[in-house]
Amino acid sequence: MRVDFNIVPMKTRILVTGGTFDKDYDELTGRLFFKETYVPAMLQRGRCRLDVTVEPIMMIDSLDLDDRGRATIVERCRASAEKAIVITHGTDTMVETAHALAHANLPHQTIVLTGAMVPYAFGSSDGLFNLGSALSFAQVLPAGVYVAMNGQYFSWDRVRKNRETGVFEATS
Numbered sequence: 001m002r003v004d005f006n007i008v009p010m011k012t013r014i015l016v017t018g019g020t021f022d023k024d025y026d027e028l029t030g031r032l033f034f035k036e037t038y039v040p041a042m043l044q045r046g047r048c049r050l051d052v053t054v055e056p057i058m059m060i061d062s063l064d065l066d067d068r069g070r071a072t073i074v075e076r077c078r079a080s081a082e083k084a085i086v087i088t089h090g091t092d093t094m095v096e097t098a099h100a101l102a103h104a105n106l107p108h109q110t111i112v113l114t115g116a117m118v119p120y121a122f123g124s125s126d127g128l129f130n131l132g133s134a135l136s137f138a139q140v141l142p143a144g145v146y147v148a149m150n151g152q153y154f155s156w157d158r159v160r161k162n163r164e165t166g167v168f169e170a171t172s
Helices: 039-045 067-079 094-102 127-140
Strands: 012-018 023-026 031-034 052-060 084-088 110-114 144-149 152-155 159-162 167-170
Touching: 012 067, 012 127, 039 052, 039 127, 052 067, 067 084, 067 094, 084 127, 094 110, 094 144, 094 159, 110 127, 127 144, 127 152, 144 167, 152 167
Parallel strands: 012 052, 012 084, 084 110, 110 144
Antiparallel strands: 023 031, 144 152, 159 167
16 A cells, blocks of 8 residues: 655634533633634644634534534535535534534535543643644545544544543444
8 A cells, every 4th residue: 555645735624613622611600611712722832734714603512502503514514615624513412413414415525523521721631632633634534524532533423422431432
Protein backbone atom coordinates (compact mmCIF):
# COMPACT_ATOMS: atom_id res chain seq x y z
CA MET A 1 0.00 0.00 0.00
CA ARG A 2 1.35 3.42 -0.96
CA VAL A 3 0.72 6.33 1.39
CA ASP A 4 0.55 9.80 -0.17
CA PHE A 5 1.98 12.36 2.24
CA ASN A 6 1.41 15.23 -0.20
CA ILE A 7 -2.21 15.79 0.73
CA VAL A 8 -3.30 19.39 0.23
CA PRO A 9 -5.40 20.56 3.20
CA MET A 10 -9.02 21.25 2.36
CA LYS A 11 -10.95 24.30 3.41
CA THR A 12 -12.92 23.15 6.43
CA ARG A 13 -16.09 24.38 8.11
CA ILE A 14 -16.60 23.89 11.84
CA LEU A 15 -20.24 23.93 12.90
CA VAL A 16 -20.61 24.70 16.60
CA THR A 17 -23.65 23.31 18.40
CA GLY A 18 -22.67 23.63 22.06
CA GLY A 19 -22.35 20.57 24.27
CA THR A 20 -19.85 20.14 27.07
CA PHE A 21 -17.21 21.47 24.69
CA ASP A 22 -18.41 25.06 25.20
CA LYS A 23 -19.86 25.03 28.71
CA ASP A 24 -18.81 27.58 31.31
CA TYR A 25 -19.02 27.19 35.08
CA ASP A 26 -20.76 29.65 37.38
CA GLU A 27 -18.82 29.50 40.65
CA LEU A 28 -21.64 31.19 42.59
CA THR A 29 -24.43 28.81 41.60
CA GLY A 30 -22.39 25.74 40.63
CA ARG A 31 -24.24 25.58 37.31
CA LEU A 32 -22.88 24.98 33.84
CA PHE A 33 -24.05 27.38 31.14
CA PHE A 34 -23.23 28.66 27.65
CA LYS A 35 -21.78 32.06 26.86
CA GLU A 36 -19.89 31.86 23.58
CA THR A 37 -17.88 29.22 21.76
CA TYR A 38 -14.28 28.49 22.68
CA VAL A 39 -13.51 27.02 19.23
CA PRO A 40 -11.59 30.07 17.87
CA ALA A 41 -9.44 30.15 21.03
CA MET A 42 -8.86 26.42 20.75
CA LEU A 43 -7.75 26.74 17.13
CA GLN A 44 -5.35 29.50 18.10
CA ARG A 45 -4.01 27.59 21.10
CA GLY A 46 -3.57 24.48 18.96
CA ARG A 47 -1.75 26.54 16.31
CA CYS A 48 -4.14 25.38 13.60
CA ARG A 49 -2.87 26.21 10.12
CA LEU A 50 -5.90 24.98 8.19
CA ASP A 51 -8.22 27.28 6.29
CA VAL A 52 -11.15 27.04 8.72
CA THR A 53 -14.48 28.82 8.93
CA VAL A 54 -16.17 28.63 12.34
CA GLU A 55 -19.96 28.84 12.24
CA PRO A 56 -21.84 28.77 15.56
CA ILE A 57 -25.36 27.54 14.82
CA MET A 58 -26.62 26.84 18.34
CA MET A 59 -25.31 26.65 21.90
CA ILE A 60 -27.27 23.92 23.66
CA ASP A 61 -26.78 20.76 25.66
CA SER A 62 -27.21 17.82 23.33
CA LEU A 63 -29.87 16.37 25.63
CA ASP A 64 -31.97 19.39 24.61
CA LEU A 65 -31.36 18.84 20.89
CA ASP A 66 -34.48 17.68 19.06
CA ASP A 67 -35.31 16.69 15.48
CA ARG A 68 -35.76 20.34 14.52
CA GLY A 69 -32.25 21.13 15.77
CA ARG A 70 -30.86 18.14 13.89
CA ALA A 71 -32.61 19.37 10.75
CA THR A 72 -30.85 22.72 11.21
CA ILE A 73 -27.48 20.95 11.44
CA VAL A 74 -28.26 18.95 8.28
CA GLU A 75 -29.26 22.13 6.43
CA ARG A 76 -26.06 23.93 7.46
CA CYS A 77 -24.03 20.98 6.13
CA ARG A 78 -26.04 20.96 2.92
CA ALA A 79 -25.47 24.71 2.46
CA SER A 80 -21.74 24.42 3.10
CA ALA A 81 -19.43 24.74 0.12
CA GLU A 82 -16.70 22.94 2.07
CA LYS A 83 -16.22 19.21 1.59
CA ALA A 84 -14.69 18.79 5.06
CA ILE A 85 -16.98 19.59 7.99
CA VAL A 86 -16.37 19.20 11.71
CA ILE A 87 -19.30 19.50 14.11
CA THR A 88 -18.70 20.19 17.78
CA HIS A 89 -21.51 18.44 19.61
CA GLY A 90 -22.55 17.19 23.03
CA THR A 91 -21.61 13.56 23.56
CA ASP A 92 -24.98 12.36 24.88
CA THR A 93 -26.78 12.51 21.51
CA MET A 94 -23.88 12.74 19.08
CA VAL A 95 -24.66 9.34 17.56
CA GLU A 96 -28.30 10.35 16.92
CA THR A 97 -27.16 13.46 15.04
CA ALA A 98 -24.63 11.39 13.08
CA HIS A 99 -27.50 9.07 12.11
CA ALA A 100 -29.58 12.03 10.86
CA LEU A 101 -26.64 13.34 8.82
CA ALA A 102 -25.90 9.92 7.33
CA HIS A 103 -29.48 9.69 6.07
CA ALA A 104 -29.53 13.23 4.65
CA ASN A 105 -27.98 12.44 1.26
CA LEU A 106 -24.74 14.42 1.60
CA PRO A 107 -22.55 12.10 -0.52
CA HIS A 108 -19.68 14.48 -1.26
CA GLN A 109 -18.82 15.66 2.25
CA THR A 110 -16.70 14.22 5.01
CA ILE A 111 -18.51 15.10 8.24
CA VAL A 112 -16.85 14.44 11.57
CA LEU A 113 -18.65 14.99 14.88
CA THR A 114 -16.61 15.50 18.01
CA GLY A 115 -17.10 16.66 21.56
CA ALA A 116 -15.64 16.68 25.04
CA MET A 117 -16.30 14.94 28.32
CA VAL A 118 -14.89 17.90 30.27
CA PRO A 119 -15.57 21.57 29.38
CA TYR A 120 -12.68 23.42 27.73
CA ALA A 121 -13.04 26.15 30.36
CA PHE A 122 -11.95 23.67 33.04
CA GLY A 123 -8.41 23.51 31.63
CA SER A 124 -8.18 19.71 31.78
CA SER A 125 -10.53 19.13 28.87
CA ASP A 126 -10.14 16.49 26.22
CA GLY A 127 -11.80 18.95 23.82
CA LEU A 128 -8.61 20.47 22.37
CA PHE A 129 -7.23 17.04 21.47
CA ASN A 130 -10.60 15.89 20.09
CA LEU A 131 -10.97 19.01 17.95
CA GLY A 132 -7.48 18.57 16.48
CA SER A 133 -8.12 14.91 15.78
CA ALA A 134 -11.48 15.65 14.14
CA LEU A 135 -9.92 18.29 11.90
CA SER A 136 -7.24 15.82 10.81
CA PHE A 137 -9.75 13.04 10.18
CA ALA A 138 -11.95 15.41 8.14
CA GLN A 139 -8.97 16.06 5.86
CA VAL A 140 -8.14 12.42 5.10
CA LEU A 141 -11.23 10.23 5.47
CA PRO A 142 -13.45 9.52 2.46
CA ALA A 143 -16.87 11.15 2.21
CA GLY A 144 -19.18 9.94 4.95
CA VAL A 145 -20.23 10.61 8.53
CA TYR A 146 -17.94 9.83 11.45
CA VAL A 147 -17.56 10.35 15.18
CA ALA A 148 -14.07 11.25 16.46
CA MET A 149 -13.21 11.01 20.14
CA ASN A 150 -9.95 10.43 21.99
CA GLY A 151 -7.80 10.00 18.89
CA GLN A 152 -10.08 7.43 17.29
CA TYR A 153 -12.67 7.72 14.56
CA PHE A 154 -15.73 5.57 14.10
CA SER A 155 -18.25 5.18 11.32
CA TRP A 156 -21.56 6.74 12.39
CA ASP A 157 -23.28 3.33 12.41
CA ARG A 158 -20.61 1.48 14.37
CA VAL A 159 -20.16 3.56 17.50
CA ARG A 160 -21.75 4.10 20.88
CA LYS A 161 -21.02 6.09 23.99
CA ASN A 162 -20.28 3.74 26.87
CA ARG A 163 -21.88 5.63 29.75
CA GLU A 164 -20.22 3.40 32.36
CA THR A 165 -16.65 4.07 31.18
CA GLY A 166 -17.23 7.52 29.64
CA VAL A 167 -15.64 6.61 26.30
CA PHE A 168 -16.83 6.03 22.77
CA GLU A 169 -16.33 2.52 21.45
CA ALA A 170 -16.90 0.55 18.28
CA THR A 171 -19.94 -1.63 17.88
CA SER A 172 -20.31 -4.53 15.49
